[in-house]
Amino acid sequence: MHSEILIIGAGASGLFCALQAAWTGHRVLLLEHEKTPAQKLNITGKGRCNVTNNCDVQTVIANIPRNASFLYSALNRFTPQDTIDFFESLGIELKTERGNRVFPKSDNAHDISGALINAAKQAGVKIRHADVKRLIIENGKVKGVVCEKESVFADSVVIATGGLSYPKTGSTGDGYKFARQAGHTVTELGGSLVGVRLYGSECAEAMGLSLKNCGLKLCDNESEKIIYSEQGEMLFTHYGMSGPLVLSASAHMTDIYKGKYTFIINLKPALDDKKLDERILRDFSEAKNRDFSNSLGRLLPKAVIPIVIRRSGIAPETKVNQITKQQRETLVSVIHNLEFEVKELCDVSEAIVTRGGVSVKEISPSSMQSKLVDGLYFIGEVLDVDGYTGGFNLQIAFSTAYACAQSL
Numbered sequence: 164m165h166s167e168i169l170i171i172g173a174g175a176s177g178l179f180c181a182l183q184a185a186w187t188g189h190r191v192l193l194l195e196h197e198k199t200p201a202q203k204l205n206i207t208g209k210g211r212c213n214v215t216n217n218c219d220v221q222t223v224i225a226n227i228p229r230n231a232s233f234l235y236s237a238l239n240r241f242t243p244q245d246t247i248d249f250f251e252s253l254g255i256e257l258k259t260e261r262g263n264r265v266f267p268k269s270d271n272a273h274d275i276s277g278a279l280i281n282a283a284k285q286a287g288v289k290i291r292h293a294d295v296k297r298l299i300i301e302n303g304k305v306k307g308v309v310c311e312k313e314s315v316f317a318d319s320v321v322i323a324t325g326g327l328s329y330p331k332t333g334s335t336g337d338g339y340k341f342a343r344q345a346g347h348t349v350t351e352l353g354g355s356l357v358g359v360r361l362y363g364s365e366c367a368e369a370m371g372l373s374l375k376n377c378g379l380k381l382c383d384n385e386s387e388k389i390i391y392s393e394q395g396e397m398l399f400t401h402y403g404m405s406g407p408l409v410l411s412a413s414a415h416m417t418d419i420y421k422g423k424y425t426f427i428i429n430l431k432p433a434l435d436d437k438k439l440d441e442r443i444l445r446d447f448s449e450a451k452n453r454d455f456s457n458s459l460g461r462l463l464p465k466a467v468i469p470i471v472i473r474r475s476g477i478a479p480e481t482k483v484n485q486i487t488k489q490q491r492e493t494l495v496s497v498i499h500n501l502e503f504e505v506k507e508l509c510d511v512s513e514a515i516v517t518r519g520g521v522s523v524k525e526i527s528p529s530s531m532q533s534k535l536v537d538g539l540y541f542i543g544e545v546l547d548v549d550g551y552t553g554g555f556n557l558q559i560a561f562s563t564a565y566a567c568a569q570s571l
Contacts, residue, residue, distance in 0.1 A: 166192040168571055169308060169317035171295050172338070173200035176543030176560035177323030178279040183568030185286035192315065193283070194293045194308070201276035202332035203325060207515075207557065208264075212272030215246040215561070216554040217263040223558055227550045228414050233523040234548060234559060237531070241565035243558055253278040262395075262407075264554050298341050304537040305345070319538045319571050321531075323564070326517025326544040327352055338545035339520070345536045348522040354514030355549045356410040356556075360506040361403035361426070365473075369399040369466040378429030379408040381415055385423055391415045394432050399466070402509070410515065411551040413508055424505035430463060430471075430498045439495050447483040455481045463498070471497055516556050520547040530570035531563050540567045 168184050170177045173195035181193045193200075207213060216223065220238045224231045247257055247265060255278050256268040267274045284290065298320065299306040307316035324338030339349045374397050381391040391412045398406035404426065416424055431439055446461055447453075456479035459468050472479055474497045477490050486494075511517060521541050525534050531546075533539040542563040550556045 164313065165307075165316045166190055166289075167318050168192070168321065169194065169315060169319070170321040170323055171308065171341070172323035172325060172543075173197075173280075173290055174323060174325050174334075174543065174560075175201070175204050175279075175557055176325075176564040177321070178276075178283055179561050180321055180323060180542055180564035180568045181288045181290075182279065182283040182286055183565055184571050185283065185288045187568065187571075189571060191288045192317070193288055193290045194295055194310070194315070195290065196292070196294045196337075197332070198292055200280055200290060203329055203334060204276045204279075205272045206329065206332065207272060208266060210272050211266050211270045212275045213264045213266055213552075213554040213557065214250060214257070214275055215243045215265045215558045217247065217259045217265050218243055223550070223555055226553065226555045227548060227559070229518070230523045230548045233526075233528050234562065236529045237562040237566040238558070240569070241562045243554075245565075246558060246561050249561075250275065250278065253282055262553055295337065295341075298344055298539070300345060300536055300539075303535075305539040319540065321540040321542060321567060321571075322521075322545055323542050324545055326520060327511045328354060328514040328517050328544075330512055334517075334544070338541070342521045342541065342545070345533060345539055347525050347533065347535060347541075350519040350522055350547045352511065352517060352519040354508055354511035354516075355414045355518035356515035356552050357413050357511070357513055358400060358405035358509040359403050359409050359413055359416075359426070360509060362421075362504045362506050365470050366399045366403050366503065367401045368469060370401050372399045372464055372466040373397070373406065374399075374428075374430070374464070374467075376432065377408070378432035379412060380427040380429075381412045382425045382427060383423065384425060397428075403506070404503070407552050414518070414549065414551060416505065416508060419505060419507055421506075422504070426503045426505060428501040428503070430467065430501060432499075436492075436495050436499065439498060440491055443491060443494065447486065451482070451484040453483050455479055455483055455486060458483045467501075471501070474501065515552065516549045517544055518549055520545050523547050529566060531567040532570065540571070542567050 167190040170193045294311045295308045305320045322338045325334035327336045397408040475494045543560040
């Protein structure tokens with residue numbers, strides 16, 4: 164069997180590339196080893212699908228912690244606005260939420276995947292269920308692939324197999340195997356945008372508590388520098404912390420060992436030390452004979468109060484009218500600088516995206532073609548690029564897929 168373009172992987176980048184290639188007149192065969200396409204796309208954004216971020220290219224670049232410059236060309240050729248226009252042209256109504264995150268108005272990821280699959284089929288893309296075992300490479304050129312039951316030949320082969328995250332959706336790391344077979348370097352693989360395990364049991368005490376407007380800093384104790392600082396949402400879990408702020412912070416952590424990283428949480432970022440002290444004094448003055456343990460309910464979420472009391476060093480049964488100015492200063496410092504020591508990242512199988520992948524030094528940034536094997540392309544998460552949470556990773560998928568499709 165022979166096809167002009169063969170794409171391995173019917174996820175976001177594979178489907179989009181197939182559609183764009185078909186629209187330019189190519190005969191496209193899309194192979195997917197799962198029975199249904201776009202399984203990971205259907206669970207992104209908690210099933211709502213954060214398709215992109217409504218921002219300019221520079222903002223996307225600023226939200227890609229590794230190898231961002233490699234994506235300049237692709238992002239400028241297919242921008243976040245192009246993504247919005249594309250899905251609206253398929254009849255999908257979109258909306259922009261906090262943080263410029265773009266979702267379908269229906270809040271249903273299946274609308275996005277369904278529109279992509281239908282458009283691809285209407286454009287003549289053939290989608291087949293097949294398990295690719297290896298590439299066929301002769302004299303420095305890719306000729307096709309060997310599947311479980313047959314060989315499929317093609318003029319060009321595009322690897323769009325995703326990473327290692329959420330393996331139940333089909334992201335089993337096959338693309339790295341194909342890349343190595345072709346002589347490519349695959350950088351160290353791990354999870355990015357993933358929950359973080361912390362030492363101690365205090366987070367488990369507050370498990371389920373979601374902080375809506377807090378500050379989070381990630382301190383690298385080795386360099387004594389704050390390497391990530393942002394305000395937003397986070398969540399206490401039985402193992403440590405998760406939520407948007409923590410997921411983004413996780414993208415900055417490498418080679419973790421005991422004592423290397425510390426999370427510093429600001430429970431009241433809108434109040435400086437002076438205003439917070441005034442607020443505490445006001446609360447104390449309204450019930451001067453109240454025990455300290457019962458005095459913070461209006462200021463802080465209930466689940467975090469025992470942790471703050473413990474860290475402050477003030478005895479819980481102390482009457483609030485007996486608390487000294489110095490003790491209040493310590494309390495203010497604890498509320499503004501609640502520290503937790505990082506133990507490790509959660510497993511890559513739980514991560515939103517994979518950190519690491521096919522080295523971008525060996526890929527043409529304008530076409531996504533391999534510099535080592537003629538006719539071989541890599542797009543999406545299989546590449547060594549990943550962004551923060553907020554729609555940036557899907558934008559990378561669409562932009563790299565578009566650059567590839569235009570150069571096939």
